[in-house]
Each structure stands twice: as C-alpha cells, then as structure tokens.
Amino acid sequence: MNVSEQIRRGREALGMSQADLADAIWVSRNTVSNWETGATTPDIQSFILMSALFGVTIDEMVKGDANVMARAIARDRNRLLVVGPELSDPSAQGADSERVSTVEAAGAQDADAPITLTMPEPQGSVVFGNYERIDAVRAGMPEFRLVRTFALFSMSNYRIENGAGEAVGTIHRGRATFDPVYQLRVPGFERVQVRREWKPGEFRTVYTIEGEGVGVEGAVLGDEFSIWRQGGRIATVTALRSSGRPVFRIELEDDGARPLAFGVAMIFLLLRDFDRNWVRTSGE
Template sequence: MNVGEQIRRGREALGMSQTDLADAIWVSRNTVSNWETGATTPDIQSFILMSALFGITIDEMVKGDANVMAQAIARDRNRLLVVGPEFPKDDSKVGDAAGDGSQNGSEAEDDAASITLTMPEPQGNEVFGNYERIEASHDGVPEFRLVRTFALLSMSNYRIENRAGEVVGTIHRGRALFDPVYQLRVPGFERVQVKRGWKPADFRYVYTIEGEGVGVDGAVLGDEFSIWRHEERIATVRALRGAGRPVYGIELEDGDARPLAFGVAMMFLMLRDYDRCWVRTSR
C-alpha cells in the first residue's frame, strides 16, 4: 500500500473529508488531494502530524514507498530545524572506538547507556505542555527524571535529577507569541535554547536551537535524530513502537555532557508532543 492510499484510508477511518484533514494539519485541501493521488508527497511535519492523528507509526505510513521519507527529509530538512554548525557524518568522531585495544566493539557500545521513556499525558490544558514527572530508565532503574517545580498556564519549570536524585540541570518553558520556547541550564555549560516558530514565507514551522555549540542531525519529528556538541555526537533519539503514549529510546554517550544531552533531547520530545496535542485538539 502506498502513502497516498494510507492517507486516504486513515482519513476515512476517522470519518474525515479531505478538507477536515487539511484543516487539522494546516495544509490546503488540494494538497491532501495531491498526496492521495500520488501527485506529490507530504513533508516531514505533515507525516508526524498524520501519524499522530491516525494512530500509526511513520514506518507504517511509508511502508511500500521506501524513498518517500528520504525525499521528504532531503526536501524539508532546513524547514524543520535551523542549526548553527554543520556536524560531520563521520562516526569515527563518536565515543571511544576501542583504538587502544582495551575494549571490543560491543563493550564500547555498552558505555553509551540506552534509556527508555514514555511521554506521560500533559496535565491540565494539553497544549500548555505541563508534565508532572517524566522518568527515563536504564534496565528498569531511573537514570534521569524531569520533575516539574512550577506551572502557570503555558509557563513551567522543571529540574533534571540523575539516578542519585541530585539536581543536574533545569528546563524552563515559556512562550514567544503563541509558540513554546525552552531554555536548558546545566552547570558547566552555556544555556541552550530551543524554540518553535512560524515562517510565513515558507508556510512552515521551524525549530531553532542555539547555545553551547549544540545542534541536531536528522528529522526531529521523524523516527530518529542525533544530538551533537562541538562536532561530537552526544546522544541518539529513536521513536519506539508502543501502544498509547509515545515511547522513545535515548542513547547517551559517556561523559560530563550526559545531563546536557538528556536535557536537549527532552526539549525536543516535549515540542514533539506539543505538536501531537495540537493535532488531537483539532479533531
């Protein structure tokens, strides 16, 4: 089944017209018609919004059209995320690759602890994006926690706790006009800011990140992206299959930047959930 057929079936299963779907994901009815006939293909943001709306994974949406997602990423990469530096694709710069003979490959992989988290339901108004507590665990043991310390409408503060319960950073959520802005502070590092904004000229939402030489490679609204700092990859985030709320796997590289990497990942995952909530409330 191709992407156009998946879109048509998902829309009809919800009893939506092409106009209803177009209104829900901020495109024109003609755009939806072109997707369903195969004349054009969706962009990344439209894929993630329809995935949330239809209750299926992006993988399931593009199954049968192997090149569609690659084309969407190539076409829309700079419209979804604006970063400062260009980061290398050479994995030799990532981690400690056993060059001294003291580790084999599998042991080196174990050093990058993989943690899993399930995004909880937001508290109160869904689009305000307030979460009481988010836990990320490794082998069943909480590795990091995000604990809300303050919330008022669209503003909220969180502390980041490590496995020992120590506070290793904070995240503040505010807003610029109608879009959320997140600021991460981790001792020993510059402030990192991630915000979502509307670009009228491109008719697209753009995620921007700045501070501490941090950037992202990949589709932050897709199934996988990596977080870089000064040309070193510090984390990889993957969307996992799961029923109900979104589930993610995060691989953190060893080192002092682990709390920073987790905080940056959480800012993007909260923004991603914000977009899911906008879709849900527009049904």
C-alpha cells in the first residue's frame, strides 16, 4: 500500500474529511487532496503529525513506497531552523530523559500532574495573533495564565500570572516586516527575544532566540520539543491528540526558572499557532 492510500485509509478510519485532516495537521485541504492523489508527498512535519493522529509509526506509513521518506528529507532539509546557543552533550540529555519519564509515571498524583494548555482561537486576523487569555492548568487548577493587557493591530502585550494571580513576567509581541517578534521579560532573568523570519531565497523559516542562554531542541512545529537554559533542560512541551483546538502538555523541570520556562514555551506555542493558522488559510 502506498503513502497516498495510507493517508486516505487513516483519515477515513477516523471519520475525517480532507478538510478535517488538513485542520488537524496544519495544512490546506488542497494539500491533503494532492497527497491522496499522489500528486505530491507530505513533508517530515506532516508525517510526524499524521503518524501520531492515525496511531501508526512513520515506517508503517511509508511501507510500500521506499523512496518517499528520502524525498521528504531531501526536500525539507533546513526548512525550519532554530538558531540559539549550543545545548549540552548527548549523555546529559539522556539522563534528563530518564528523569522526565519518572515524572510522567508519577502523574497520577495531583502534585506531580502535568500542566495542560489548550490554545484558544485567535481574535481578529491570524496575522495579528491576539488572544484574550490562555490558561495552563494542573489537576484542574490554574498554574499559569497569559492575560492580554494591550492590543493594536499586530502589536500586543501579555501579563504572565501564576496560580495565585500574581504577575511574574510579560510578553510583548511586535512585528519586524511581516513576521512576529516576541520579547519575554521575567524579573531576575535577562530579556529573551524570539524572532521569526522567512528567508525566501533559502526556502526556510528561521526562529532566532537570544538572551539568558536559552535554546530549543526538537521539532518546534512537531509533536515534542524541549527548552534549555545554559546547558540544562528547563521545560518539555508535547502536543497531545485532540479533535478540536491544539492541546499541549508542559513539563517545567527547573523550579528556579518556572516563569521563564513557561514564558518561552508560550512564545513558541504562539508562533506555532501563527504558522498553523497562516498556512491553513493561505492554501485554501
């Protein structure tokens, strides 16, 4: 069975239309149609999202079409580049991965329950990306929230509040040419800035991160990525399966930098939603 047939069968097994699948994985309906007719093949990000949605491995999806993954890798190499400080060595990353698994196993206890966040619909144009309020909850109780304090066209300011409603930081969204630029300020830390820039000559998007030694590892538009600060992991963000708006699990792994880690995670979730909505609407 080739990839186009795998996509069609996986979609129909979930009772989804082409438009439903397109909305779930952040592409246009025409893109899904082209995949199912064999006119084009998915990119790496789309393979990751569909395999999670259909409950199969990527190997199972491309079985019967041995060259499709090689073509996807060759085409999409460096399409999304995250520029920031170098991360710690692989052995340290493996140790942290074991600790994350321990936290997940203890999730049945309220004190160790993961933080979950559902992205609301943006208000107004997707280019402006304004949200009145975004809540992150743990065991049904507020852990952090983002509250909009100002919005004018593509500019907006947000206050980061902890579960007690106390302000612990701010996020400012501006714009350089077309793309959004986010600045995070948390007392006790340097300013962190994340800039999105599309480079048409290189056919790739670049997210540039500056400040506080913060870096990102993993697929920021895929199913999981981690946030690092000065060589140590401070947060892991995982996309959860959902039939509605995107839902994420956020694990904050450094008690001393929790507001900072949450703020950086929120910037990338805001950028994900910007890309999701922009790609979804521009291809119709």
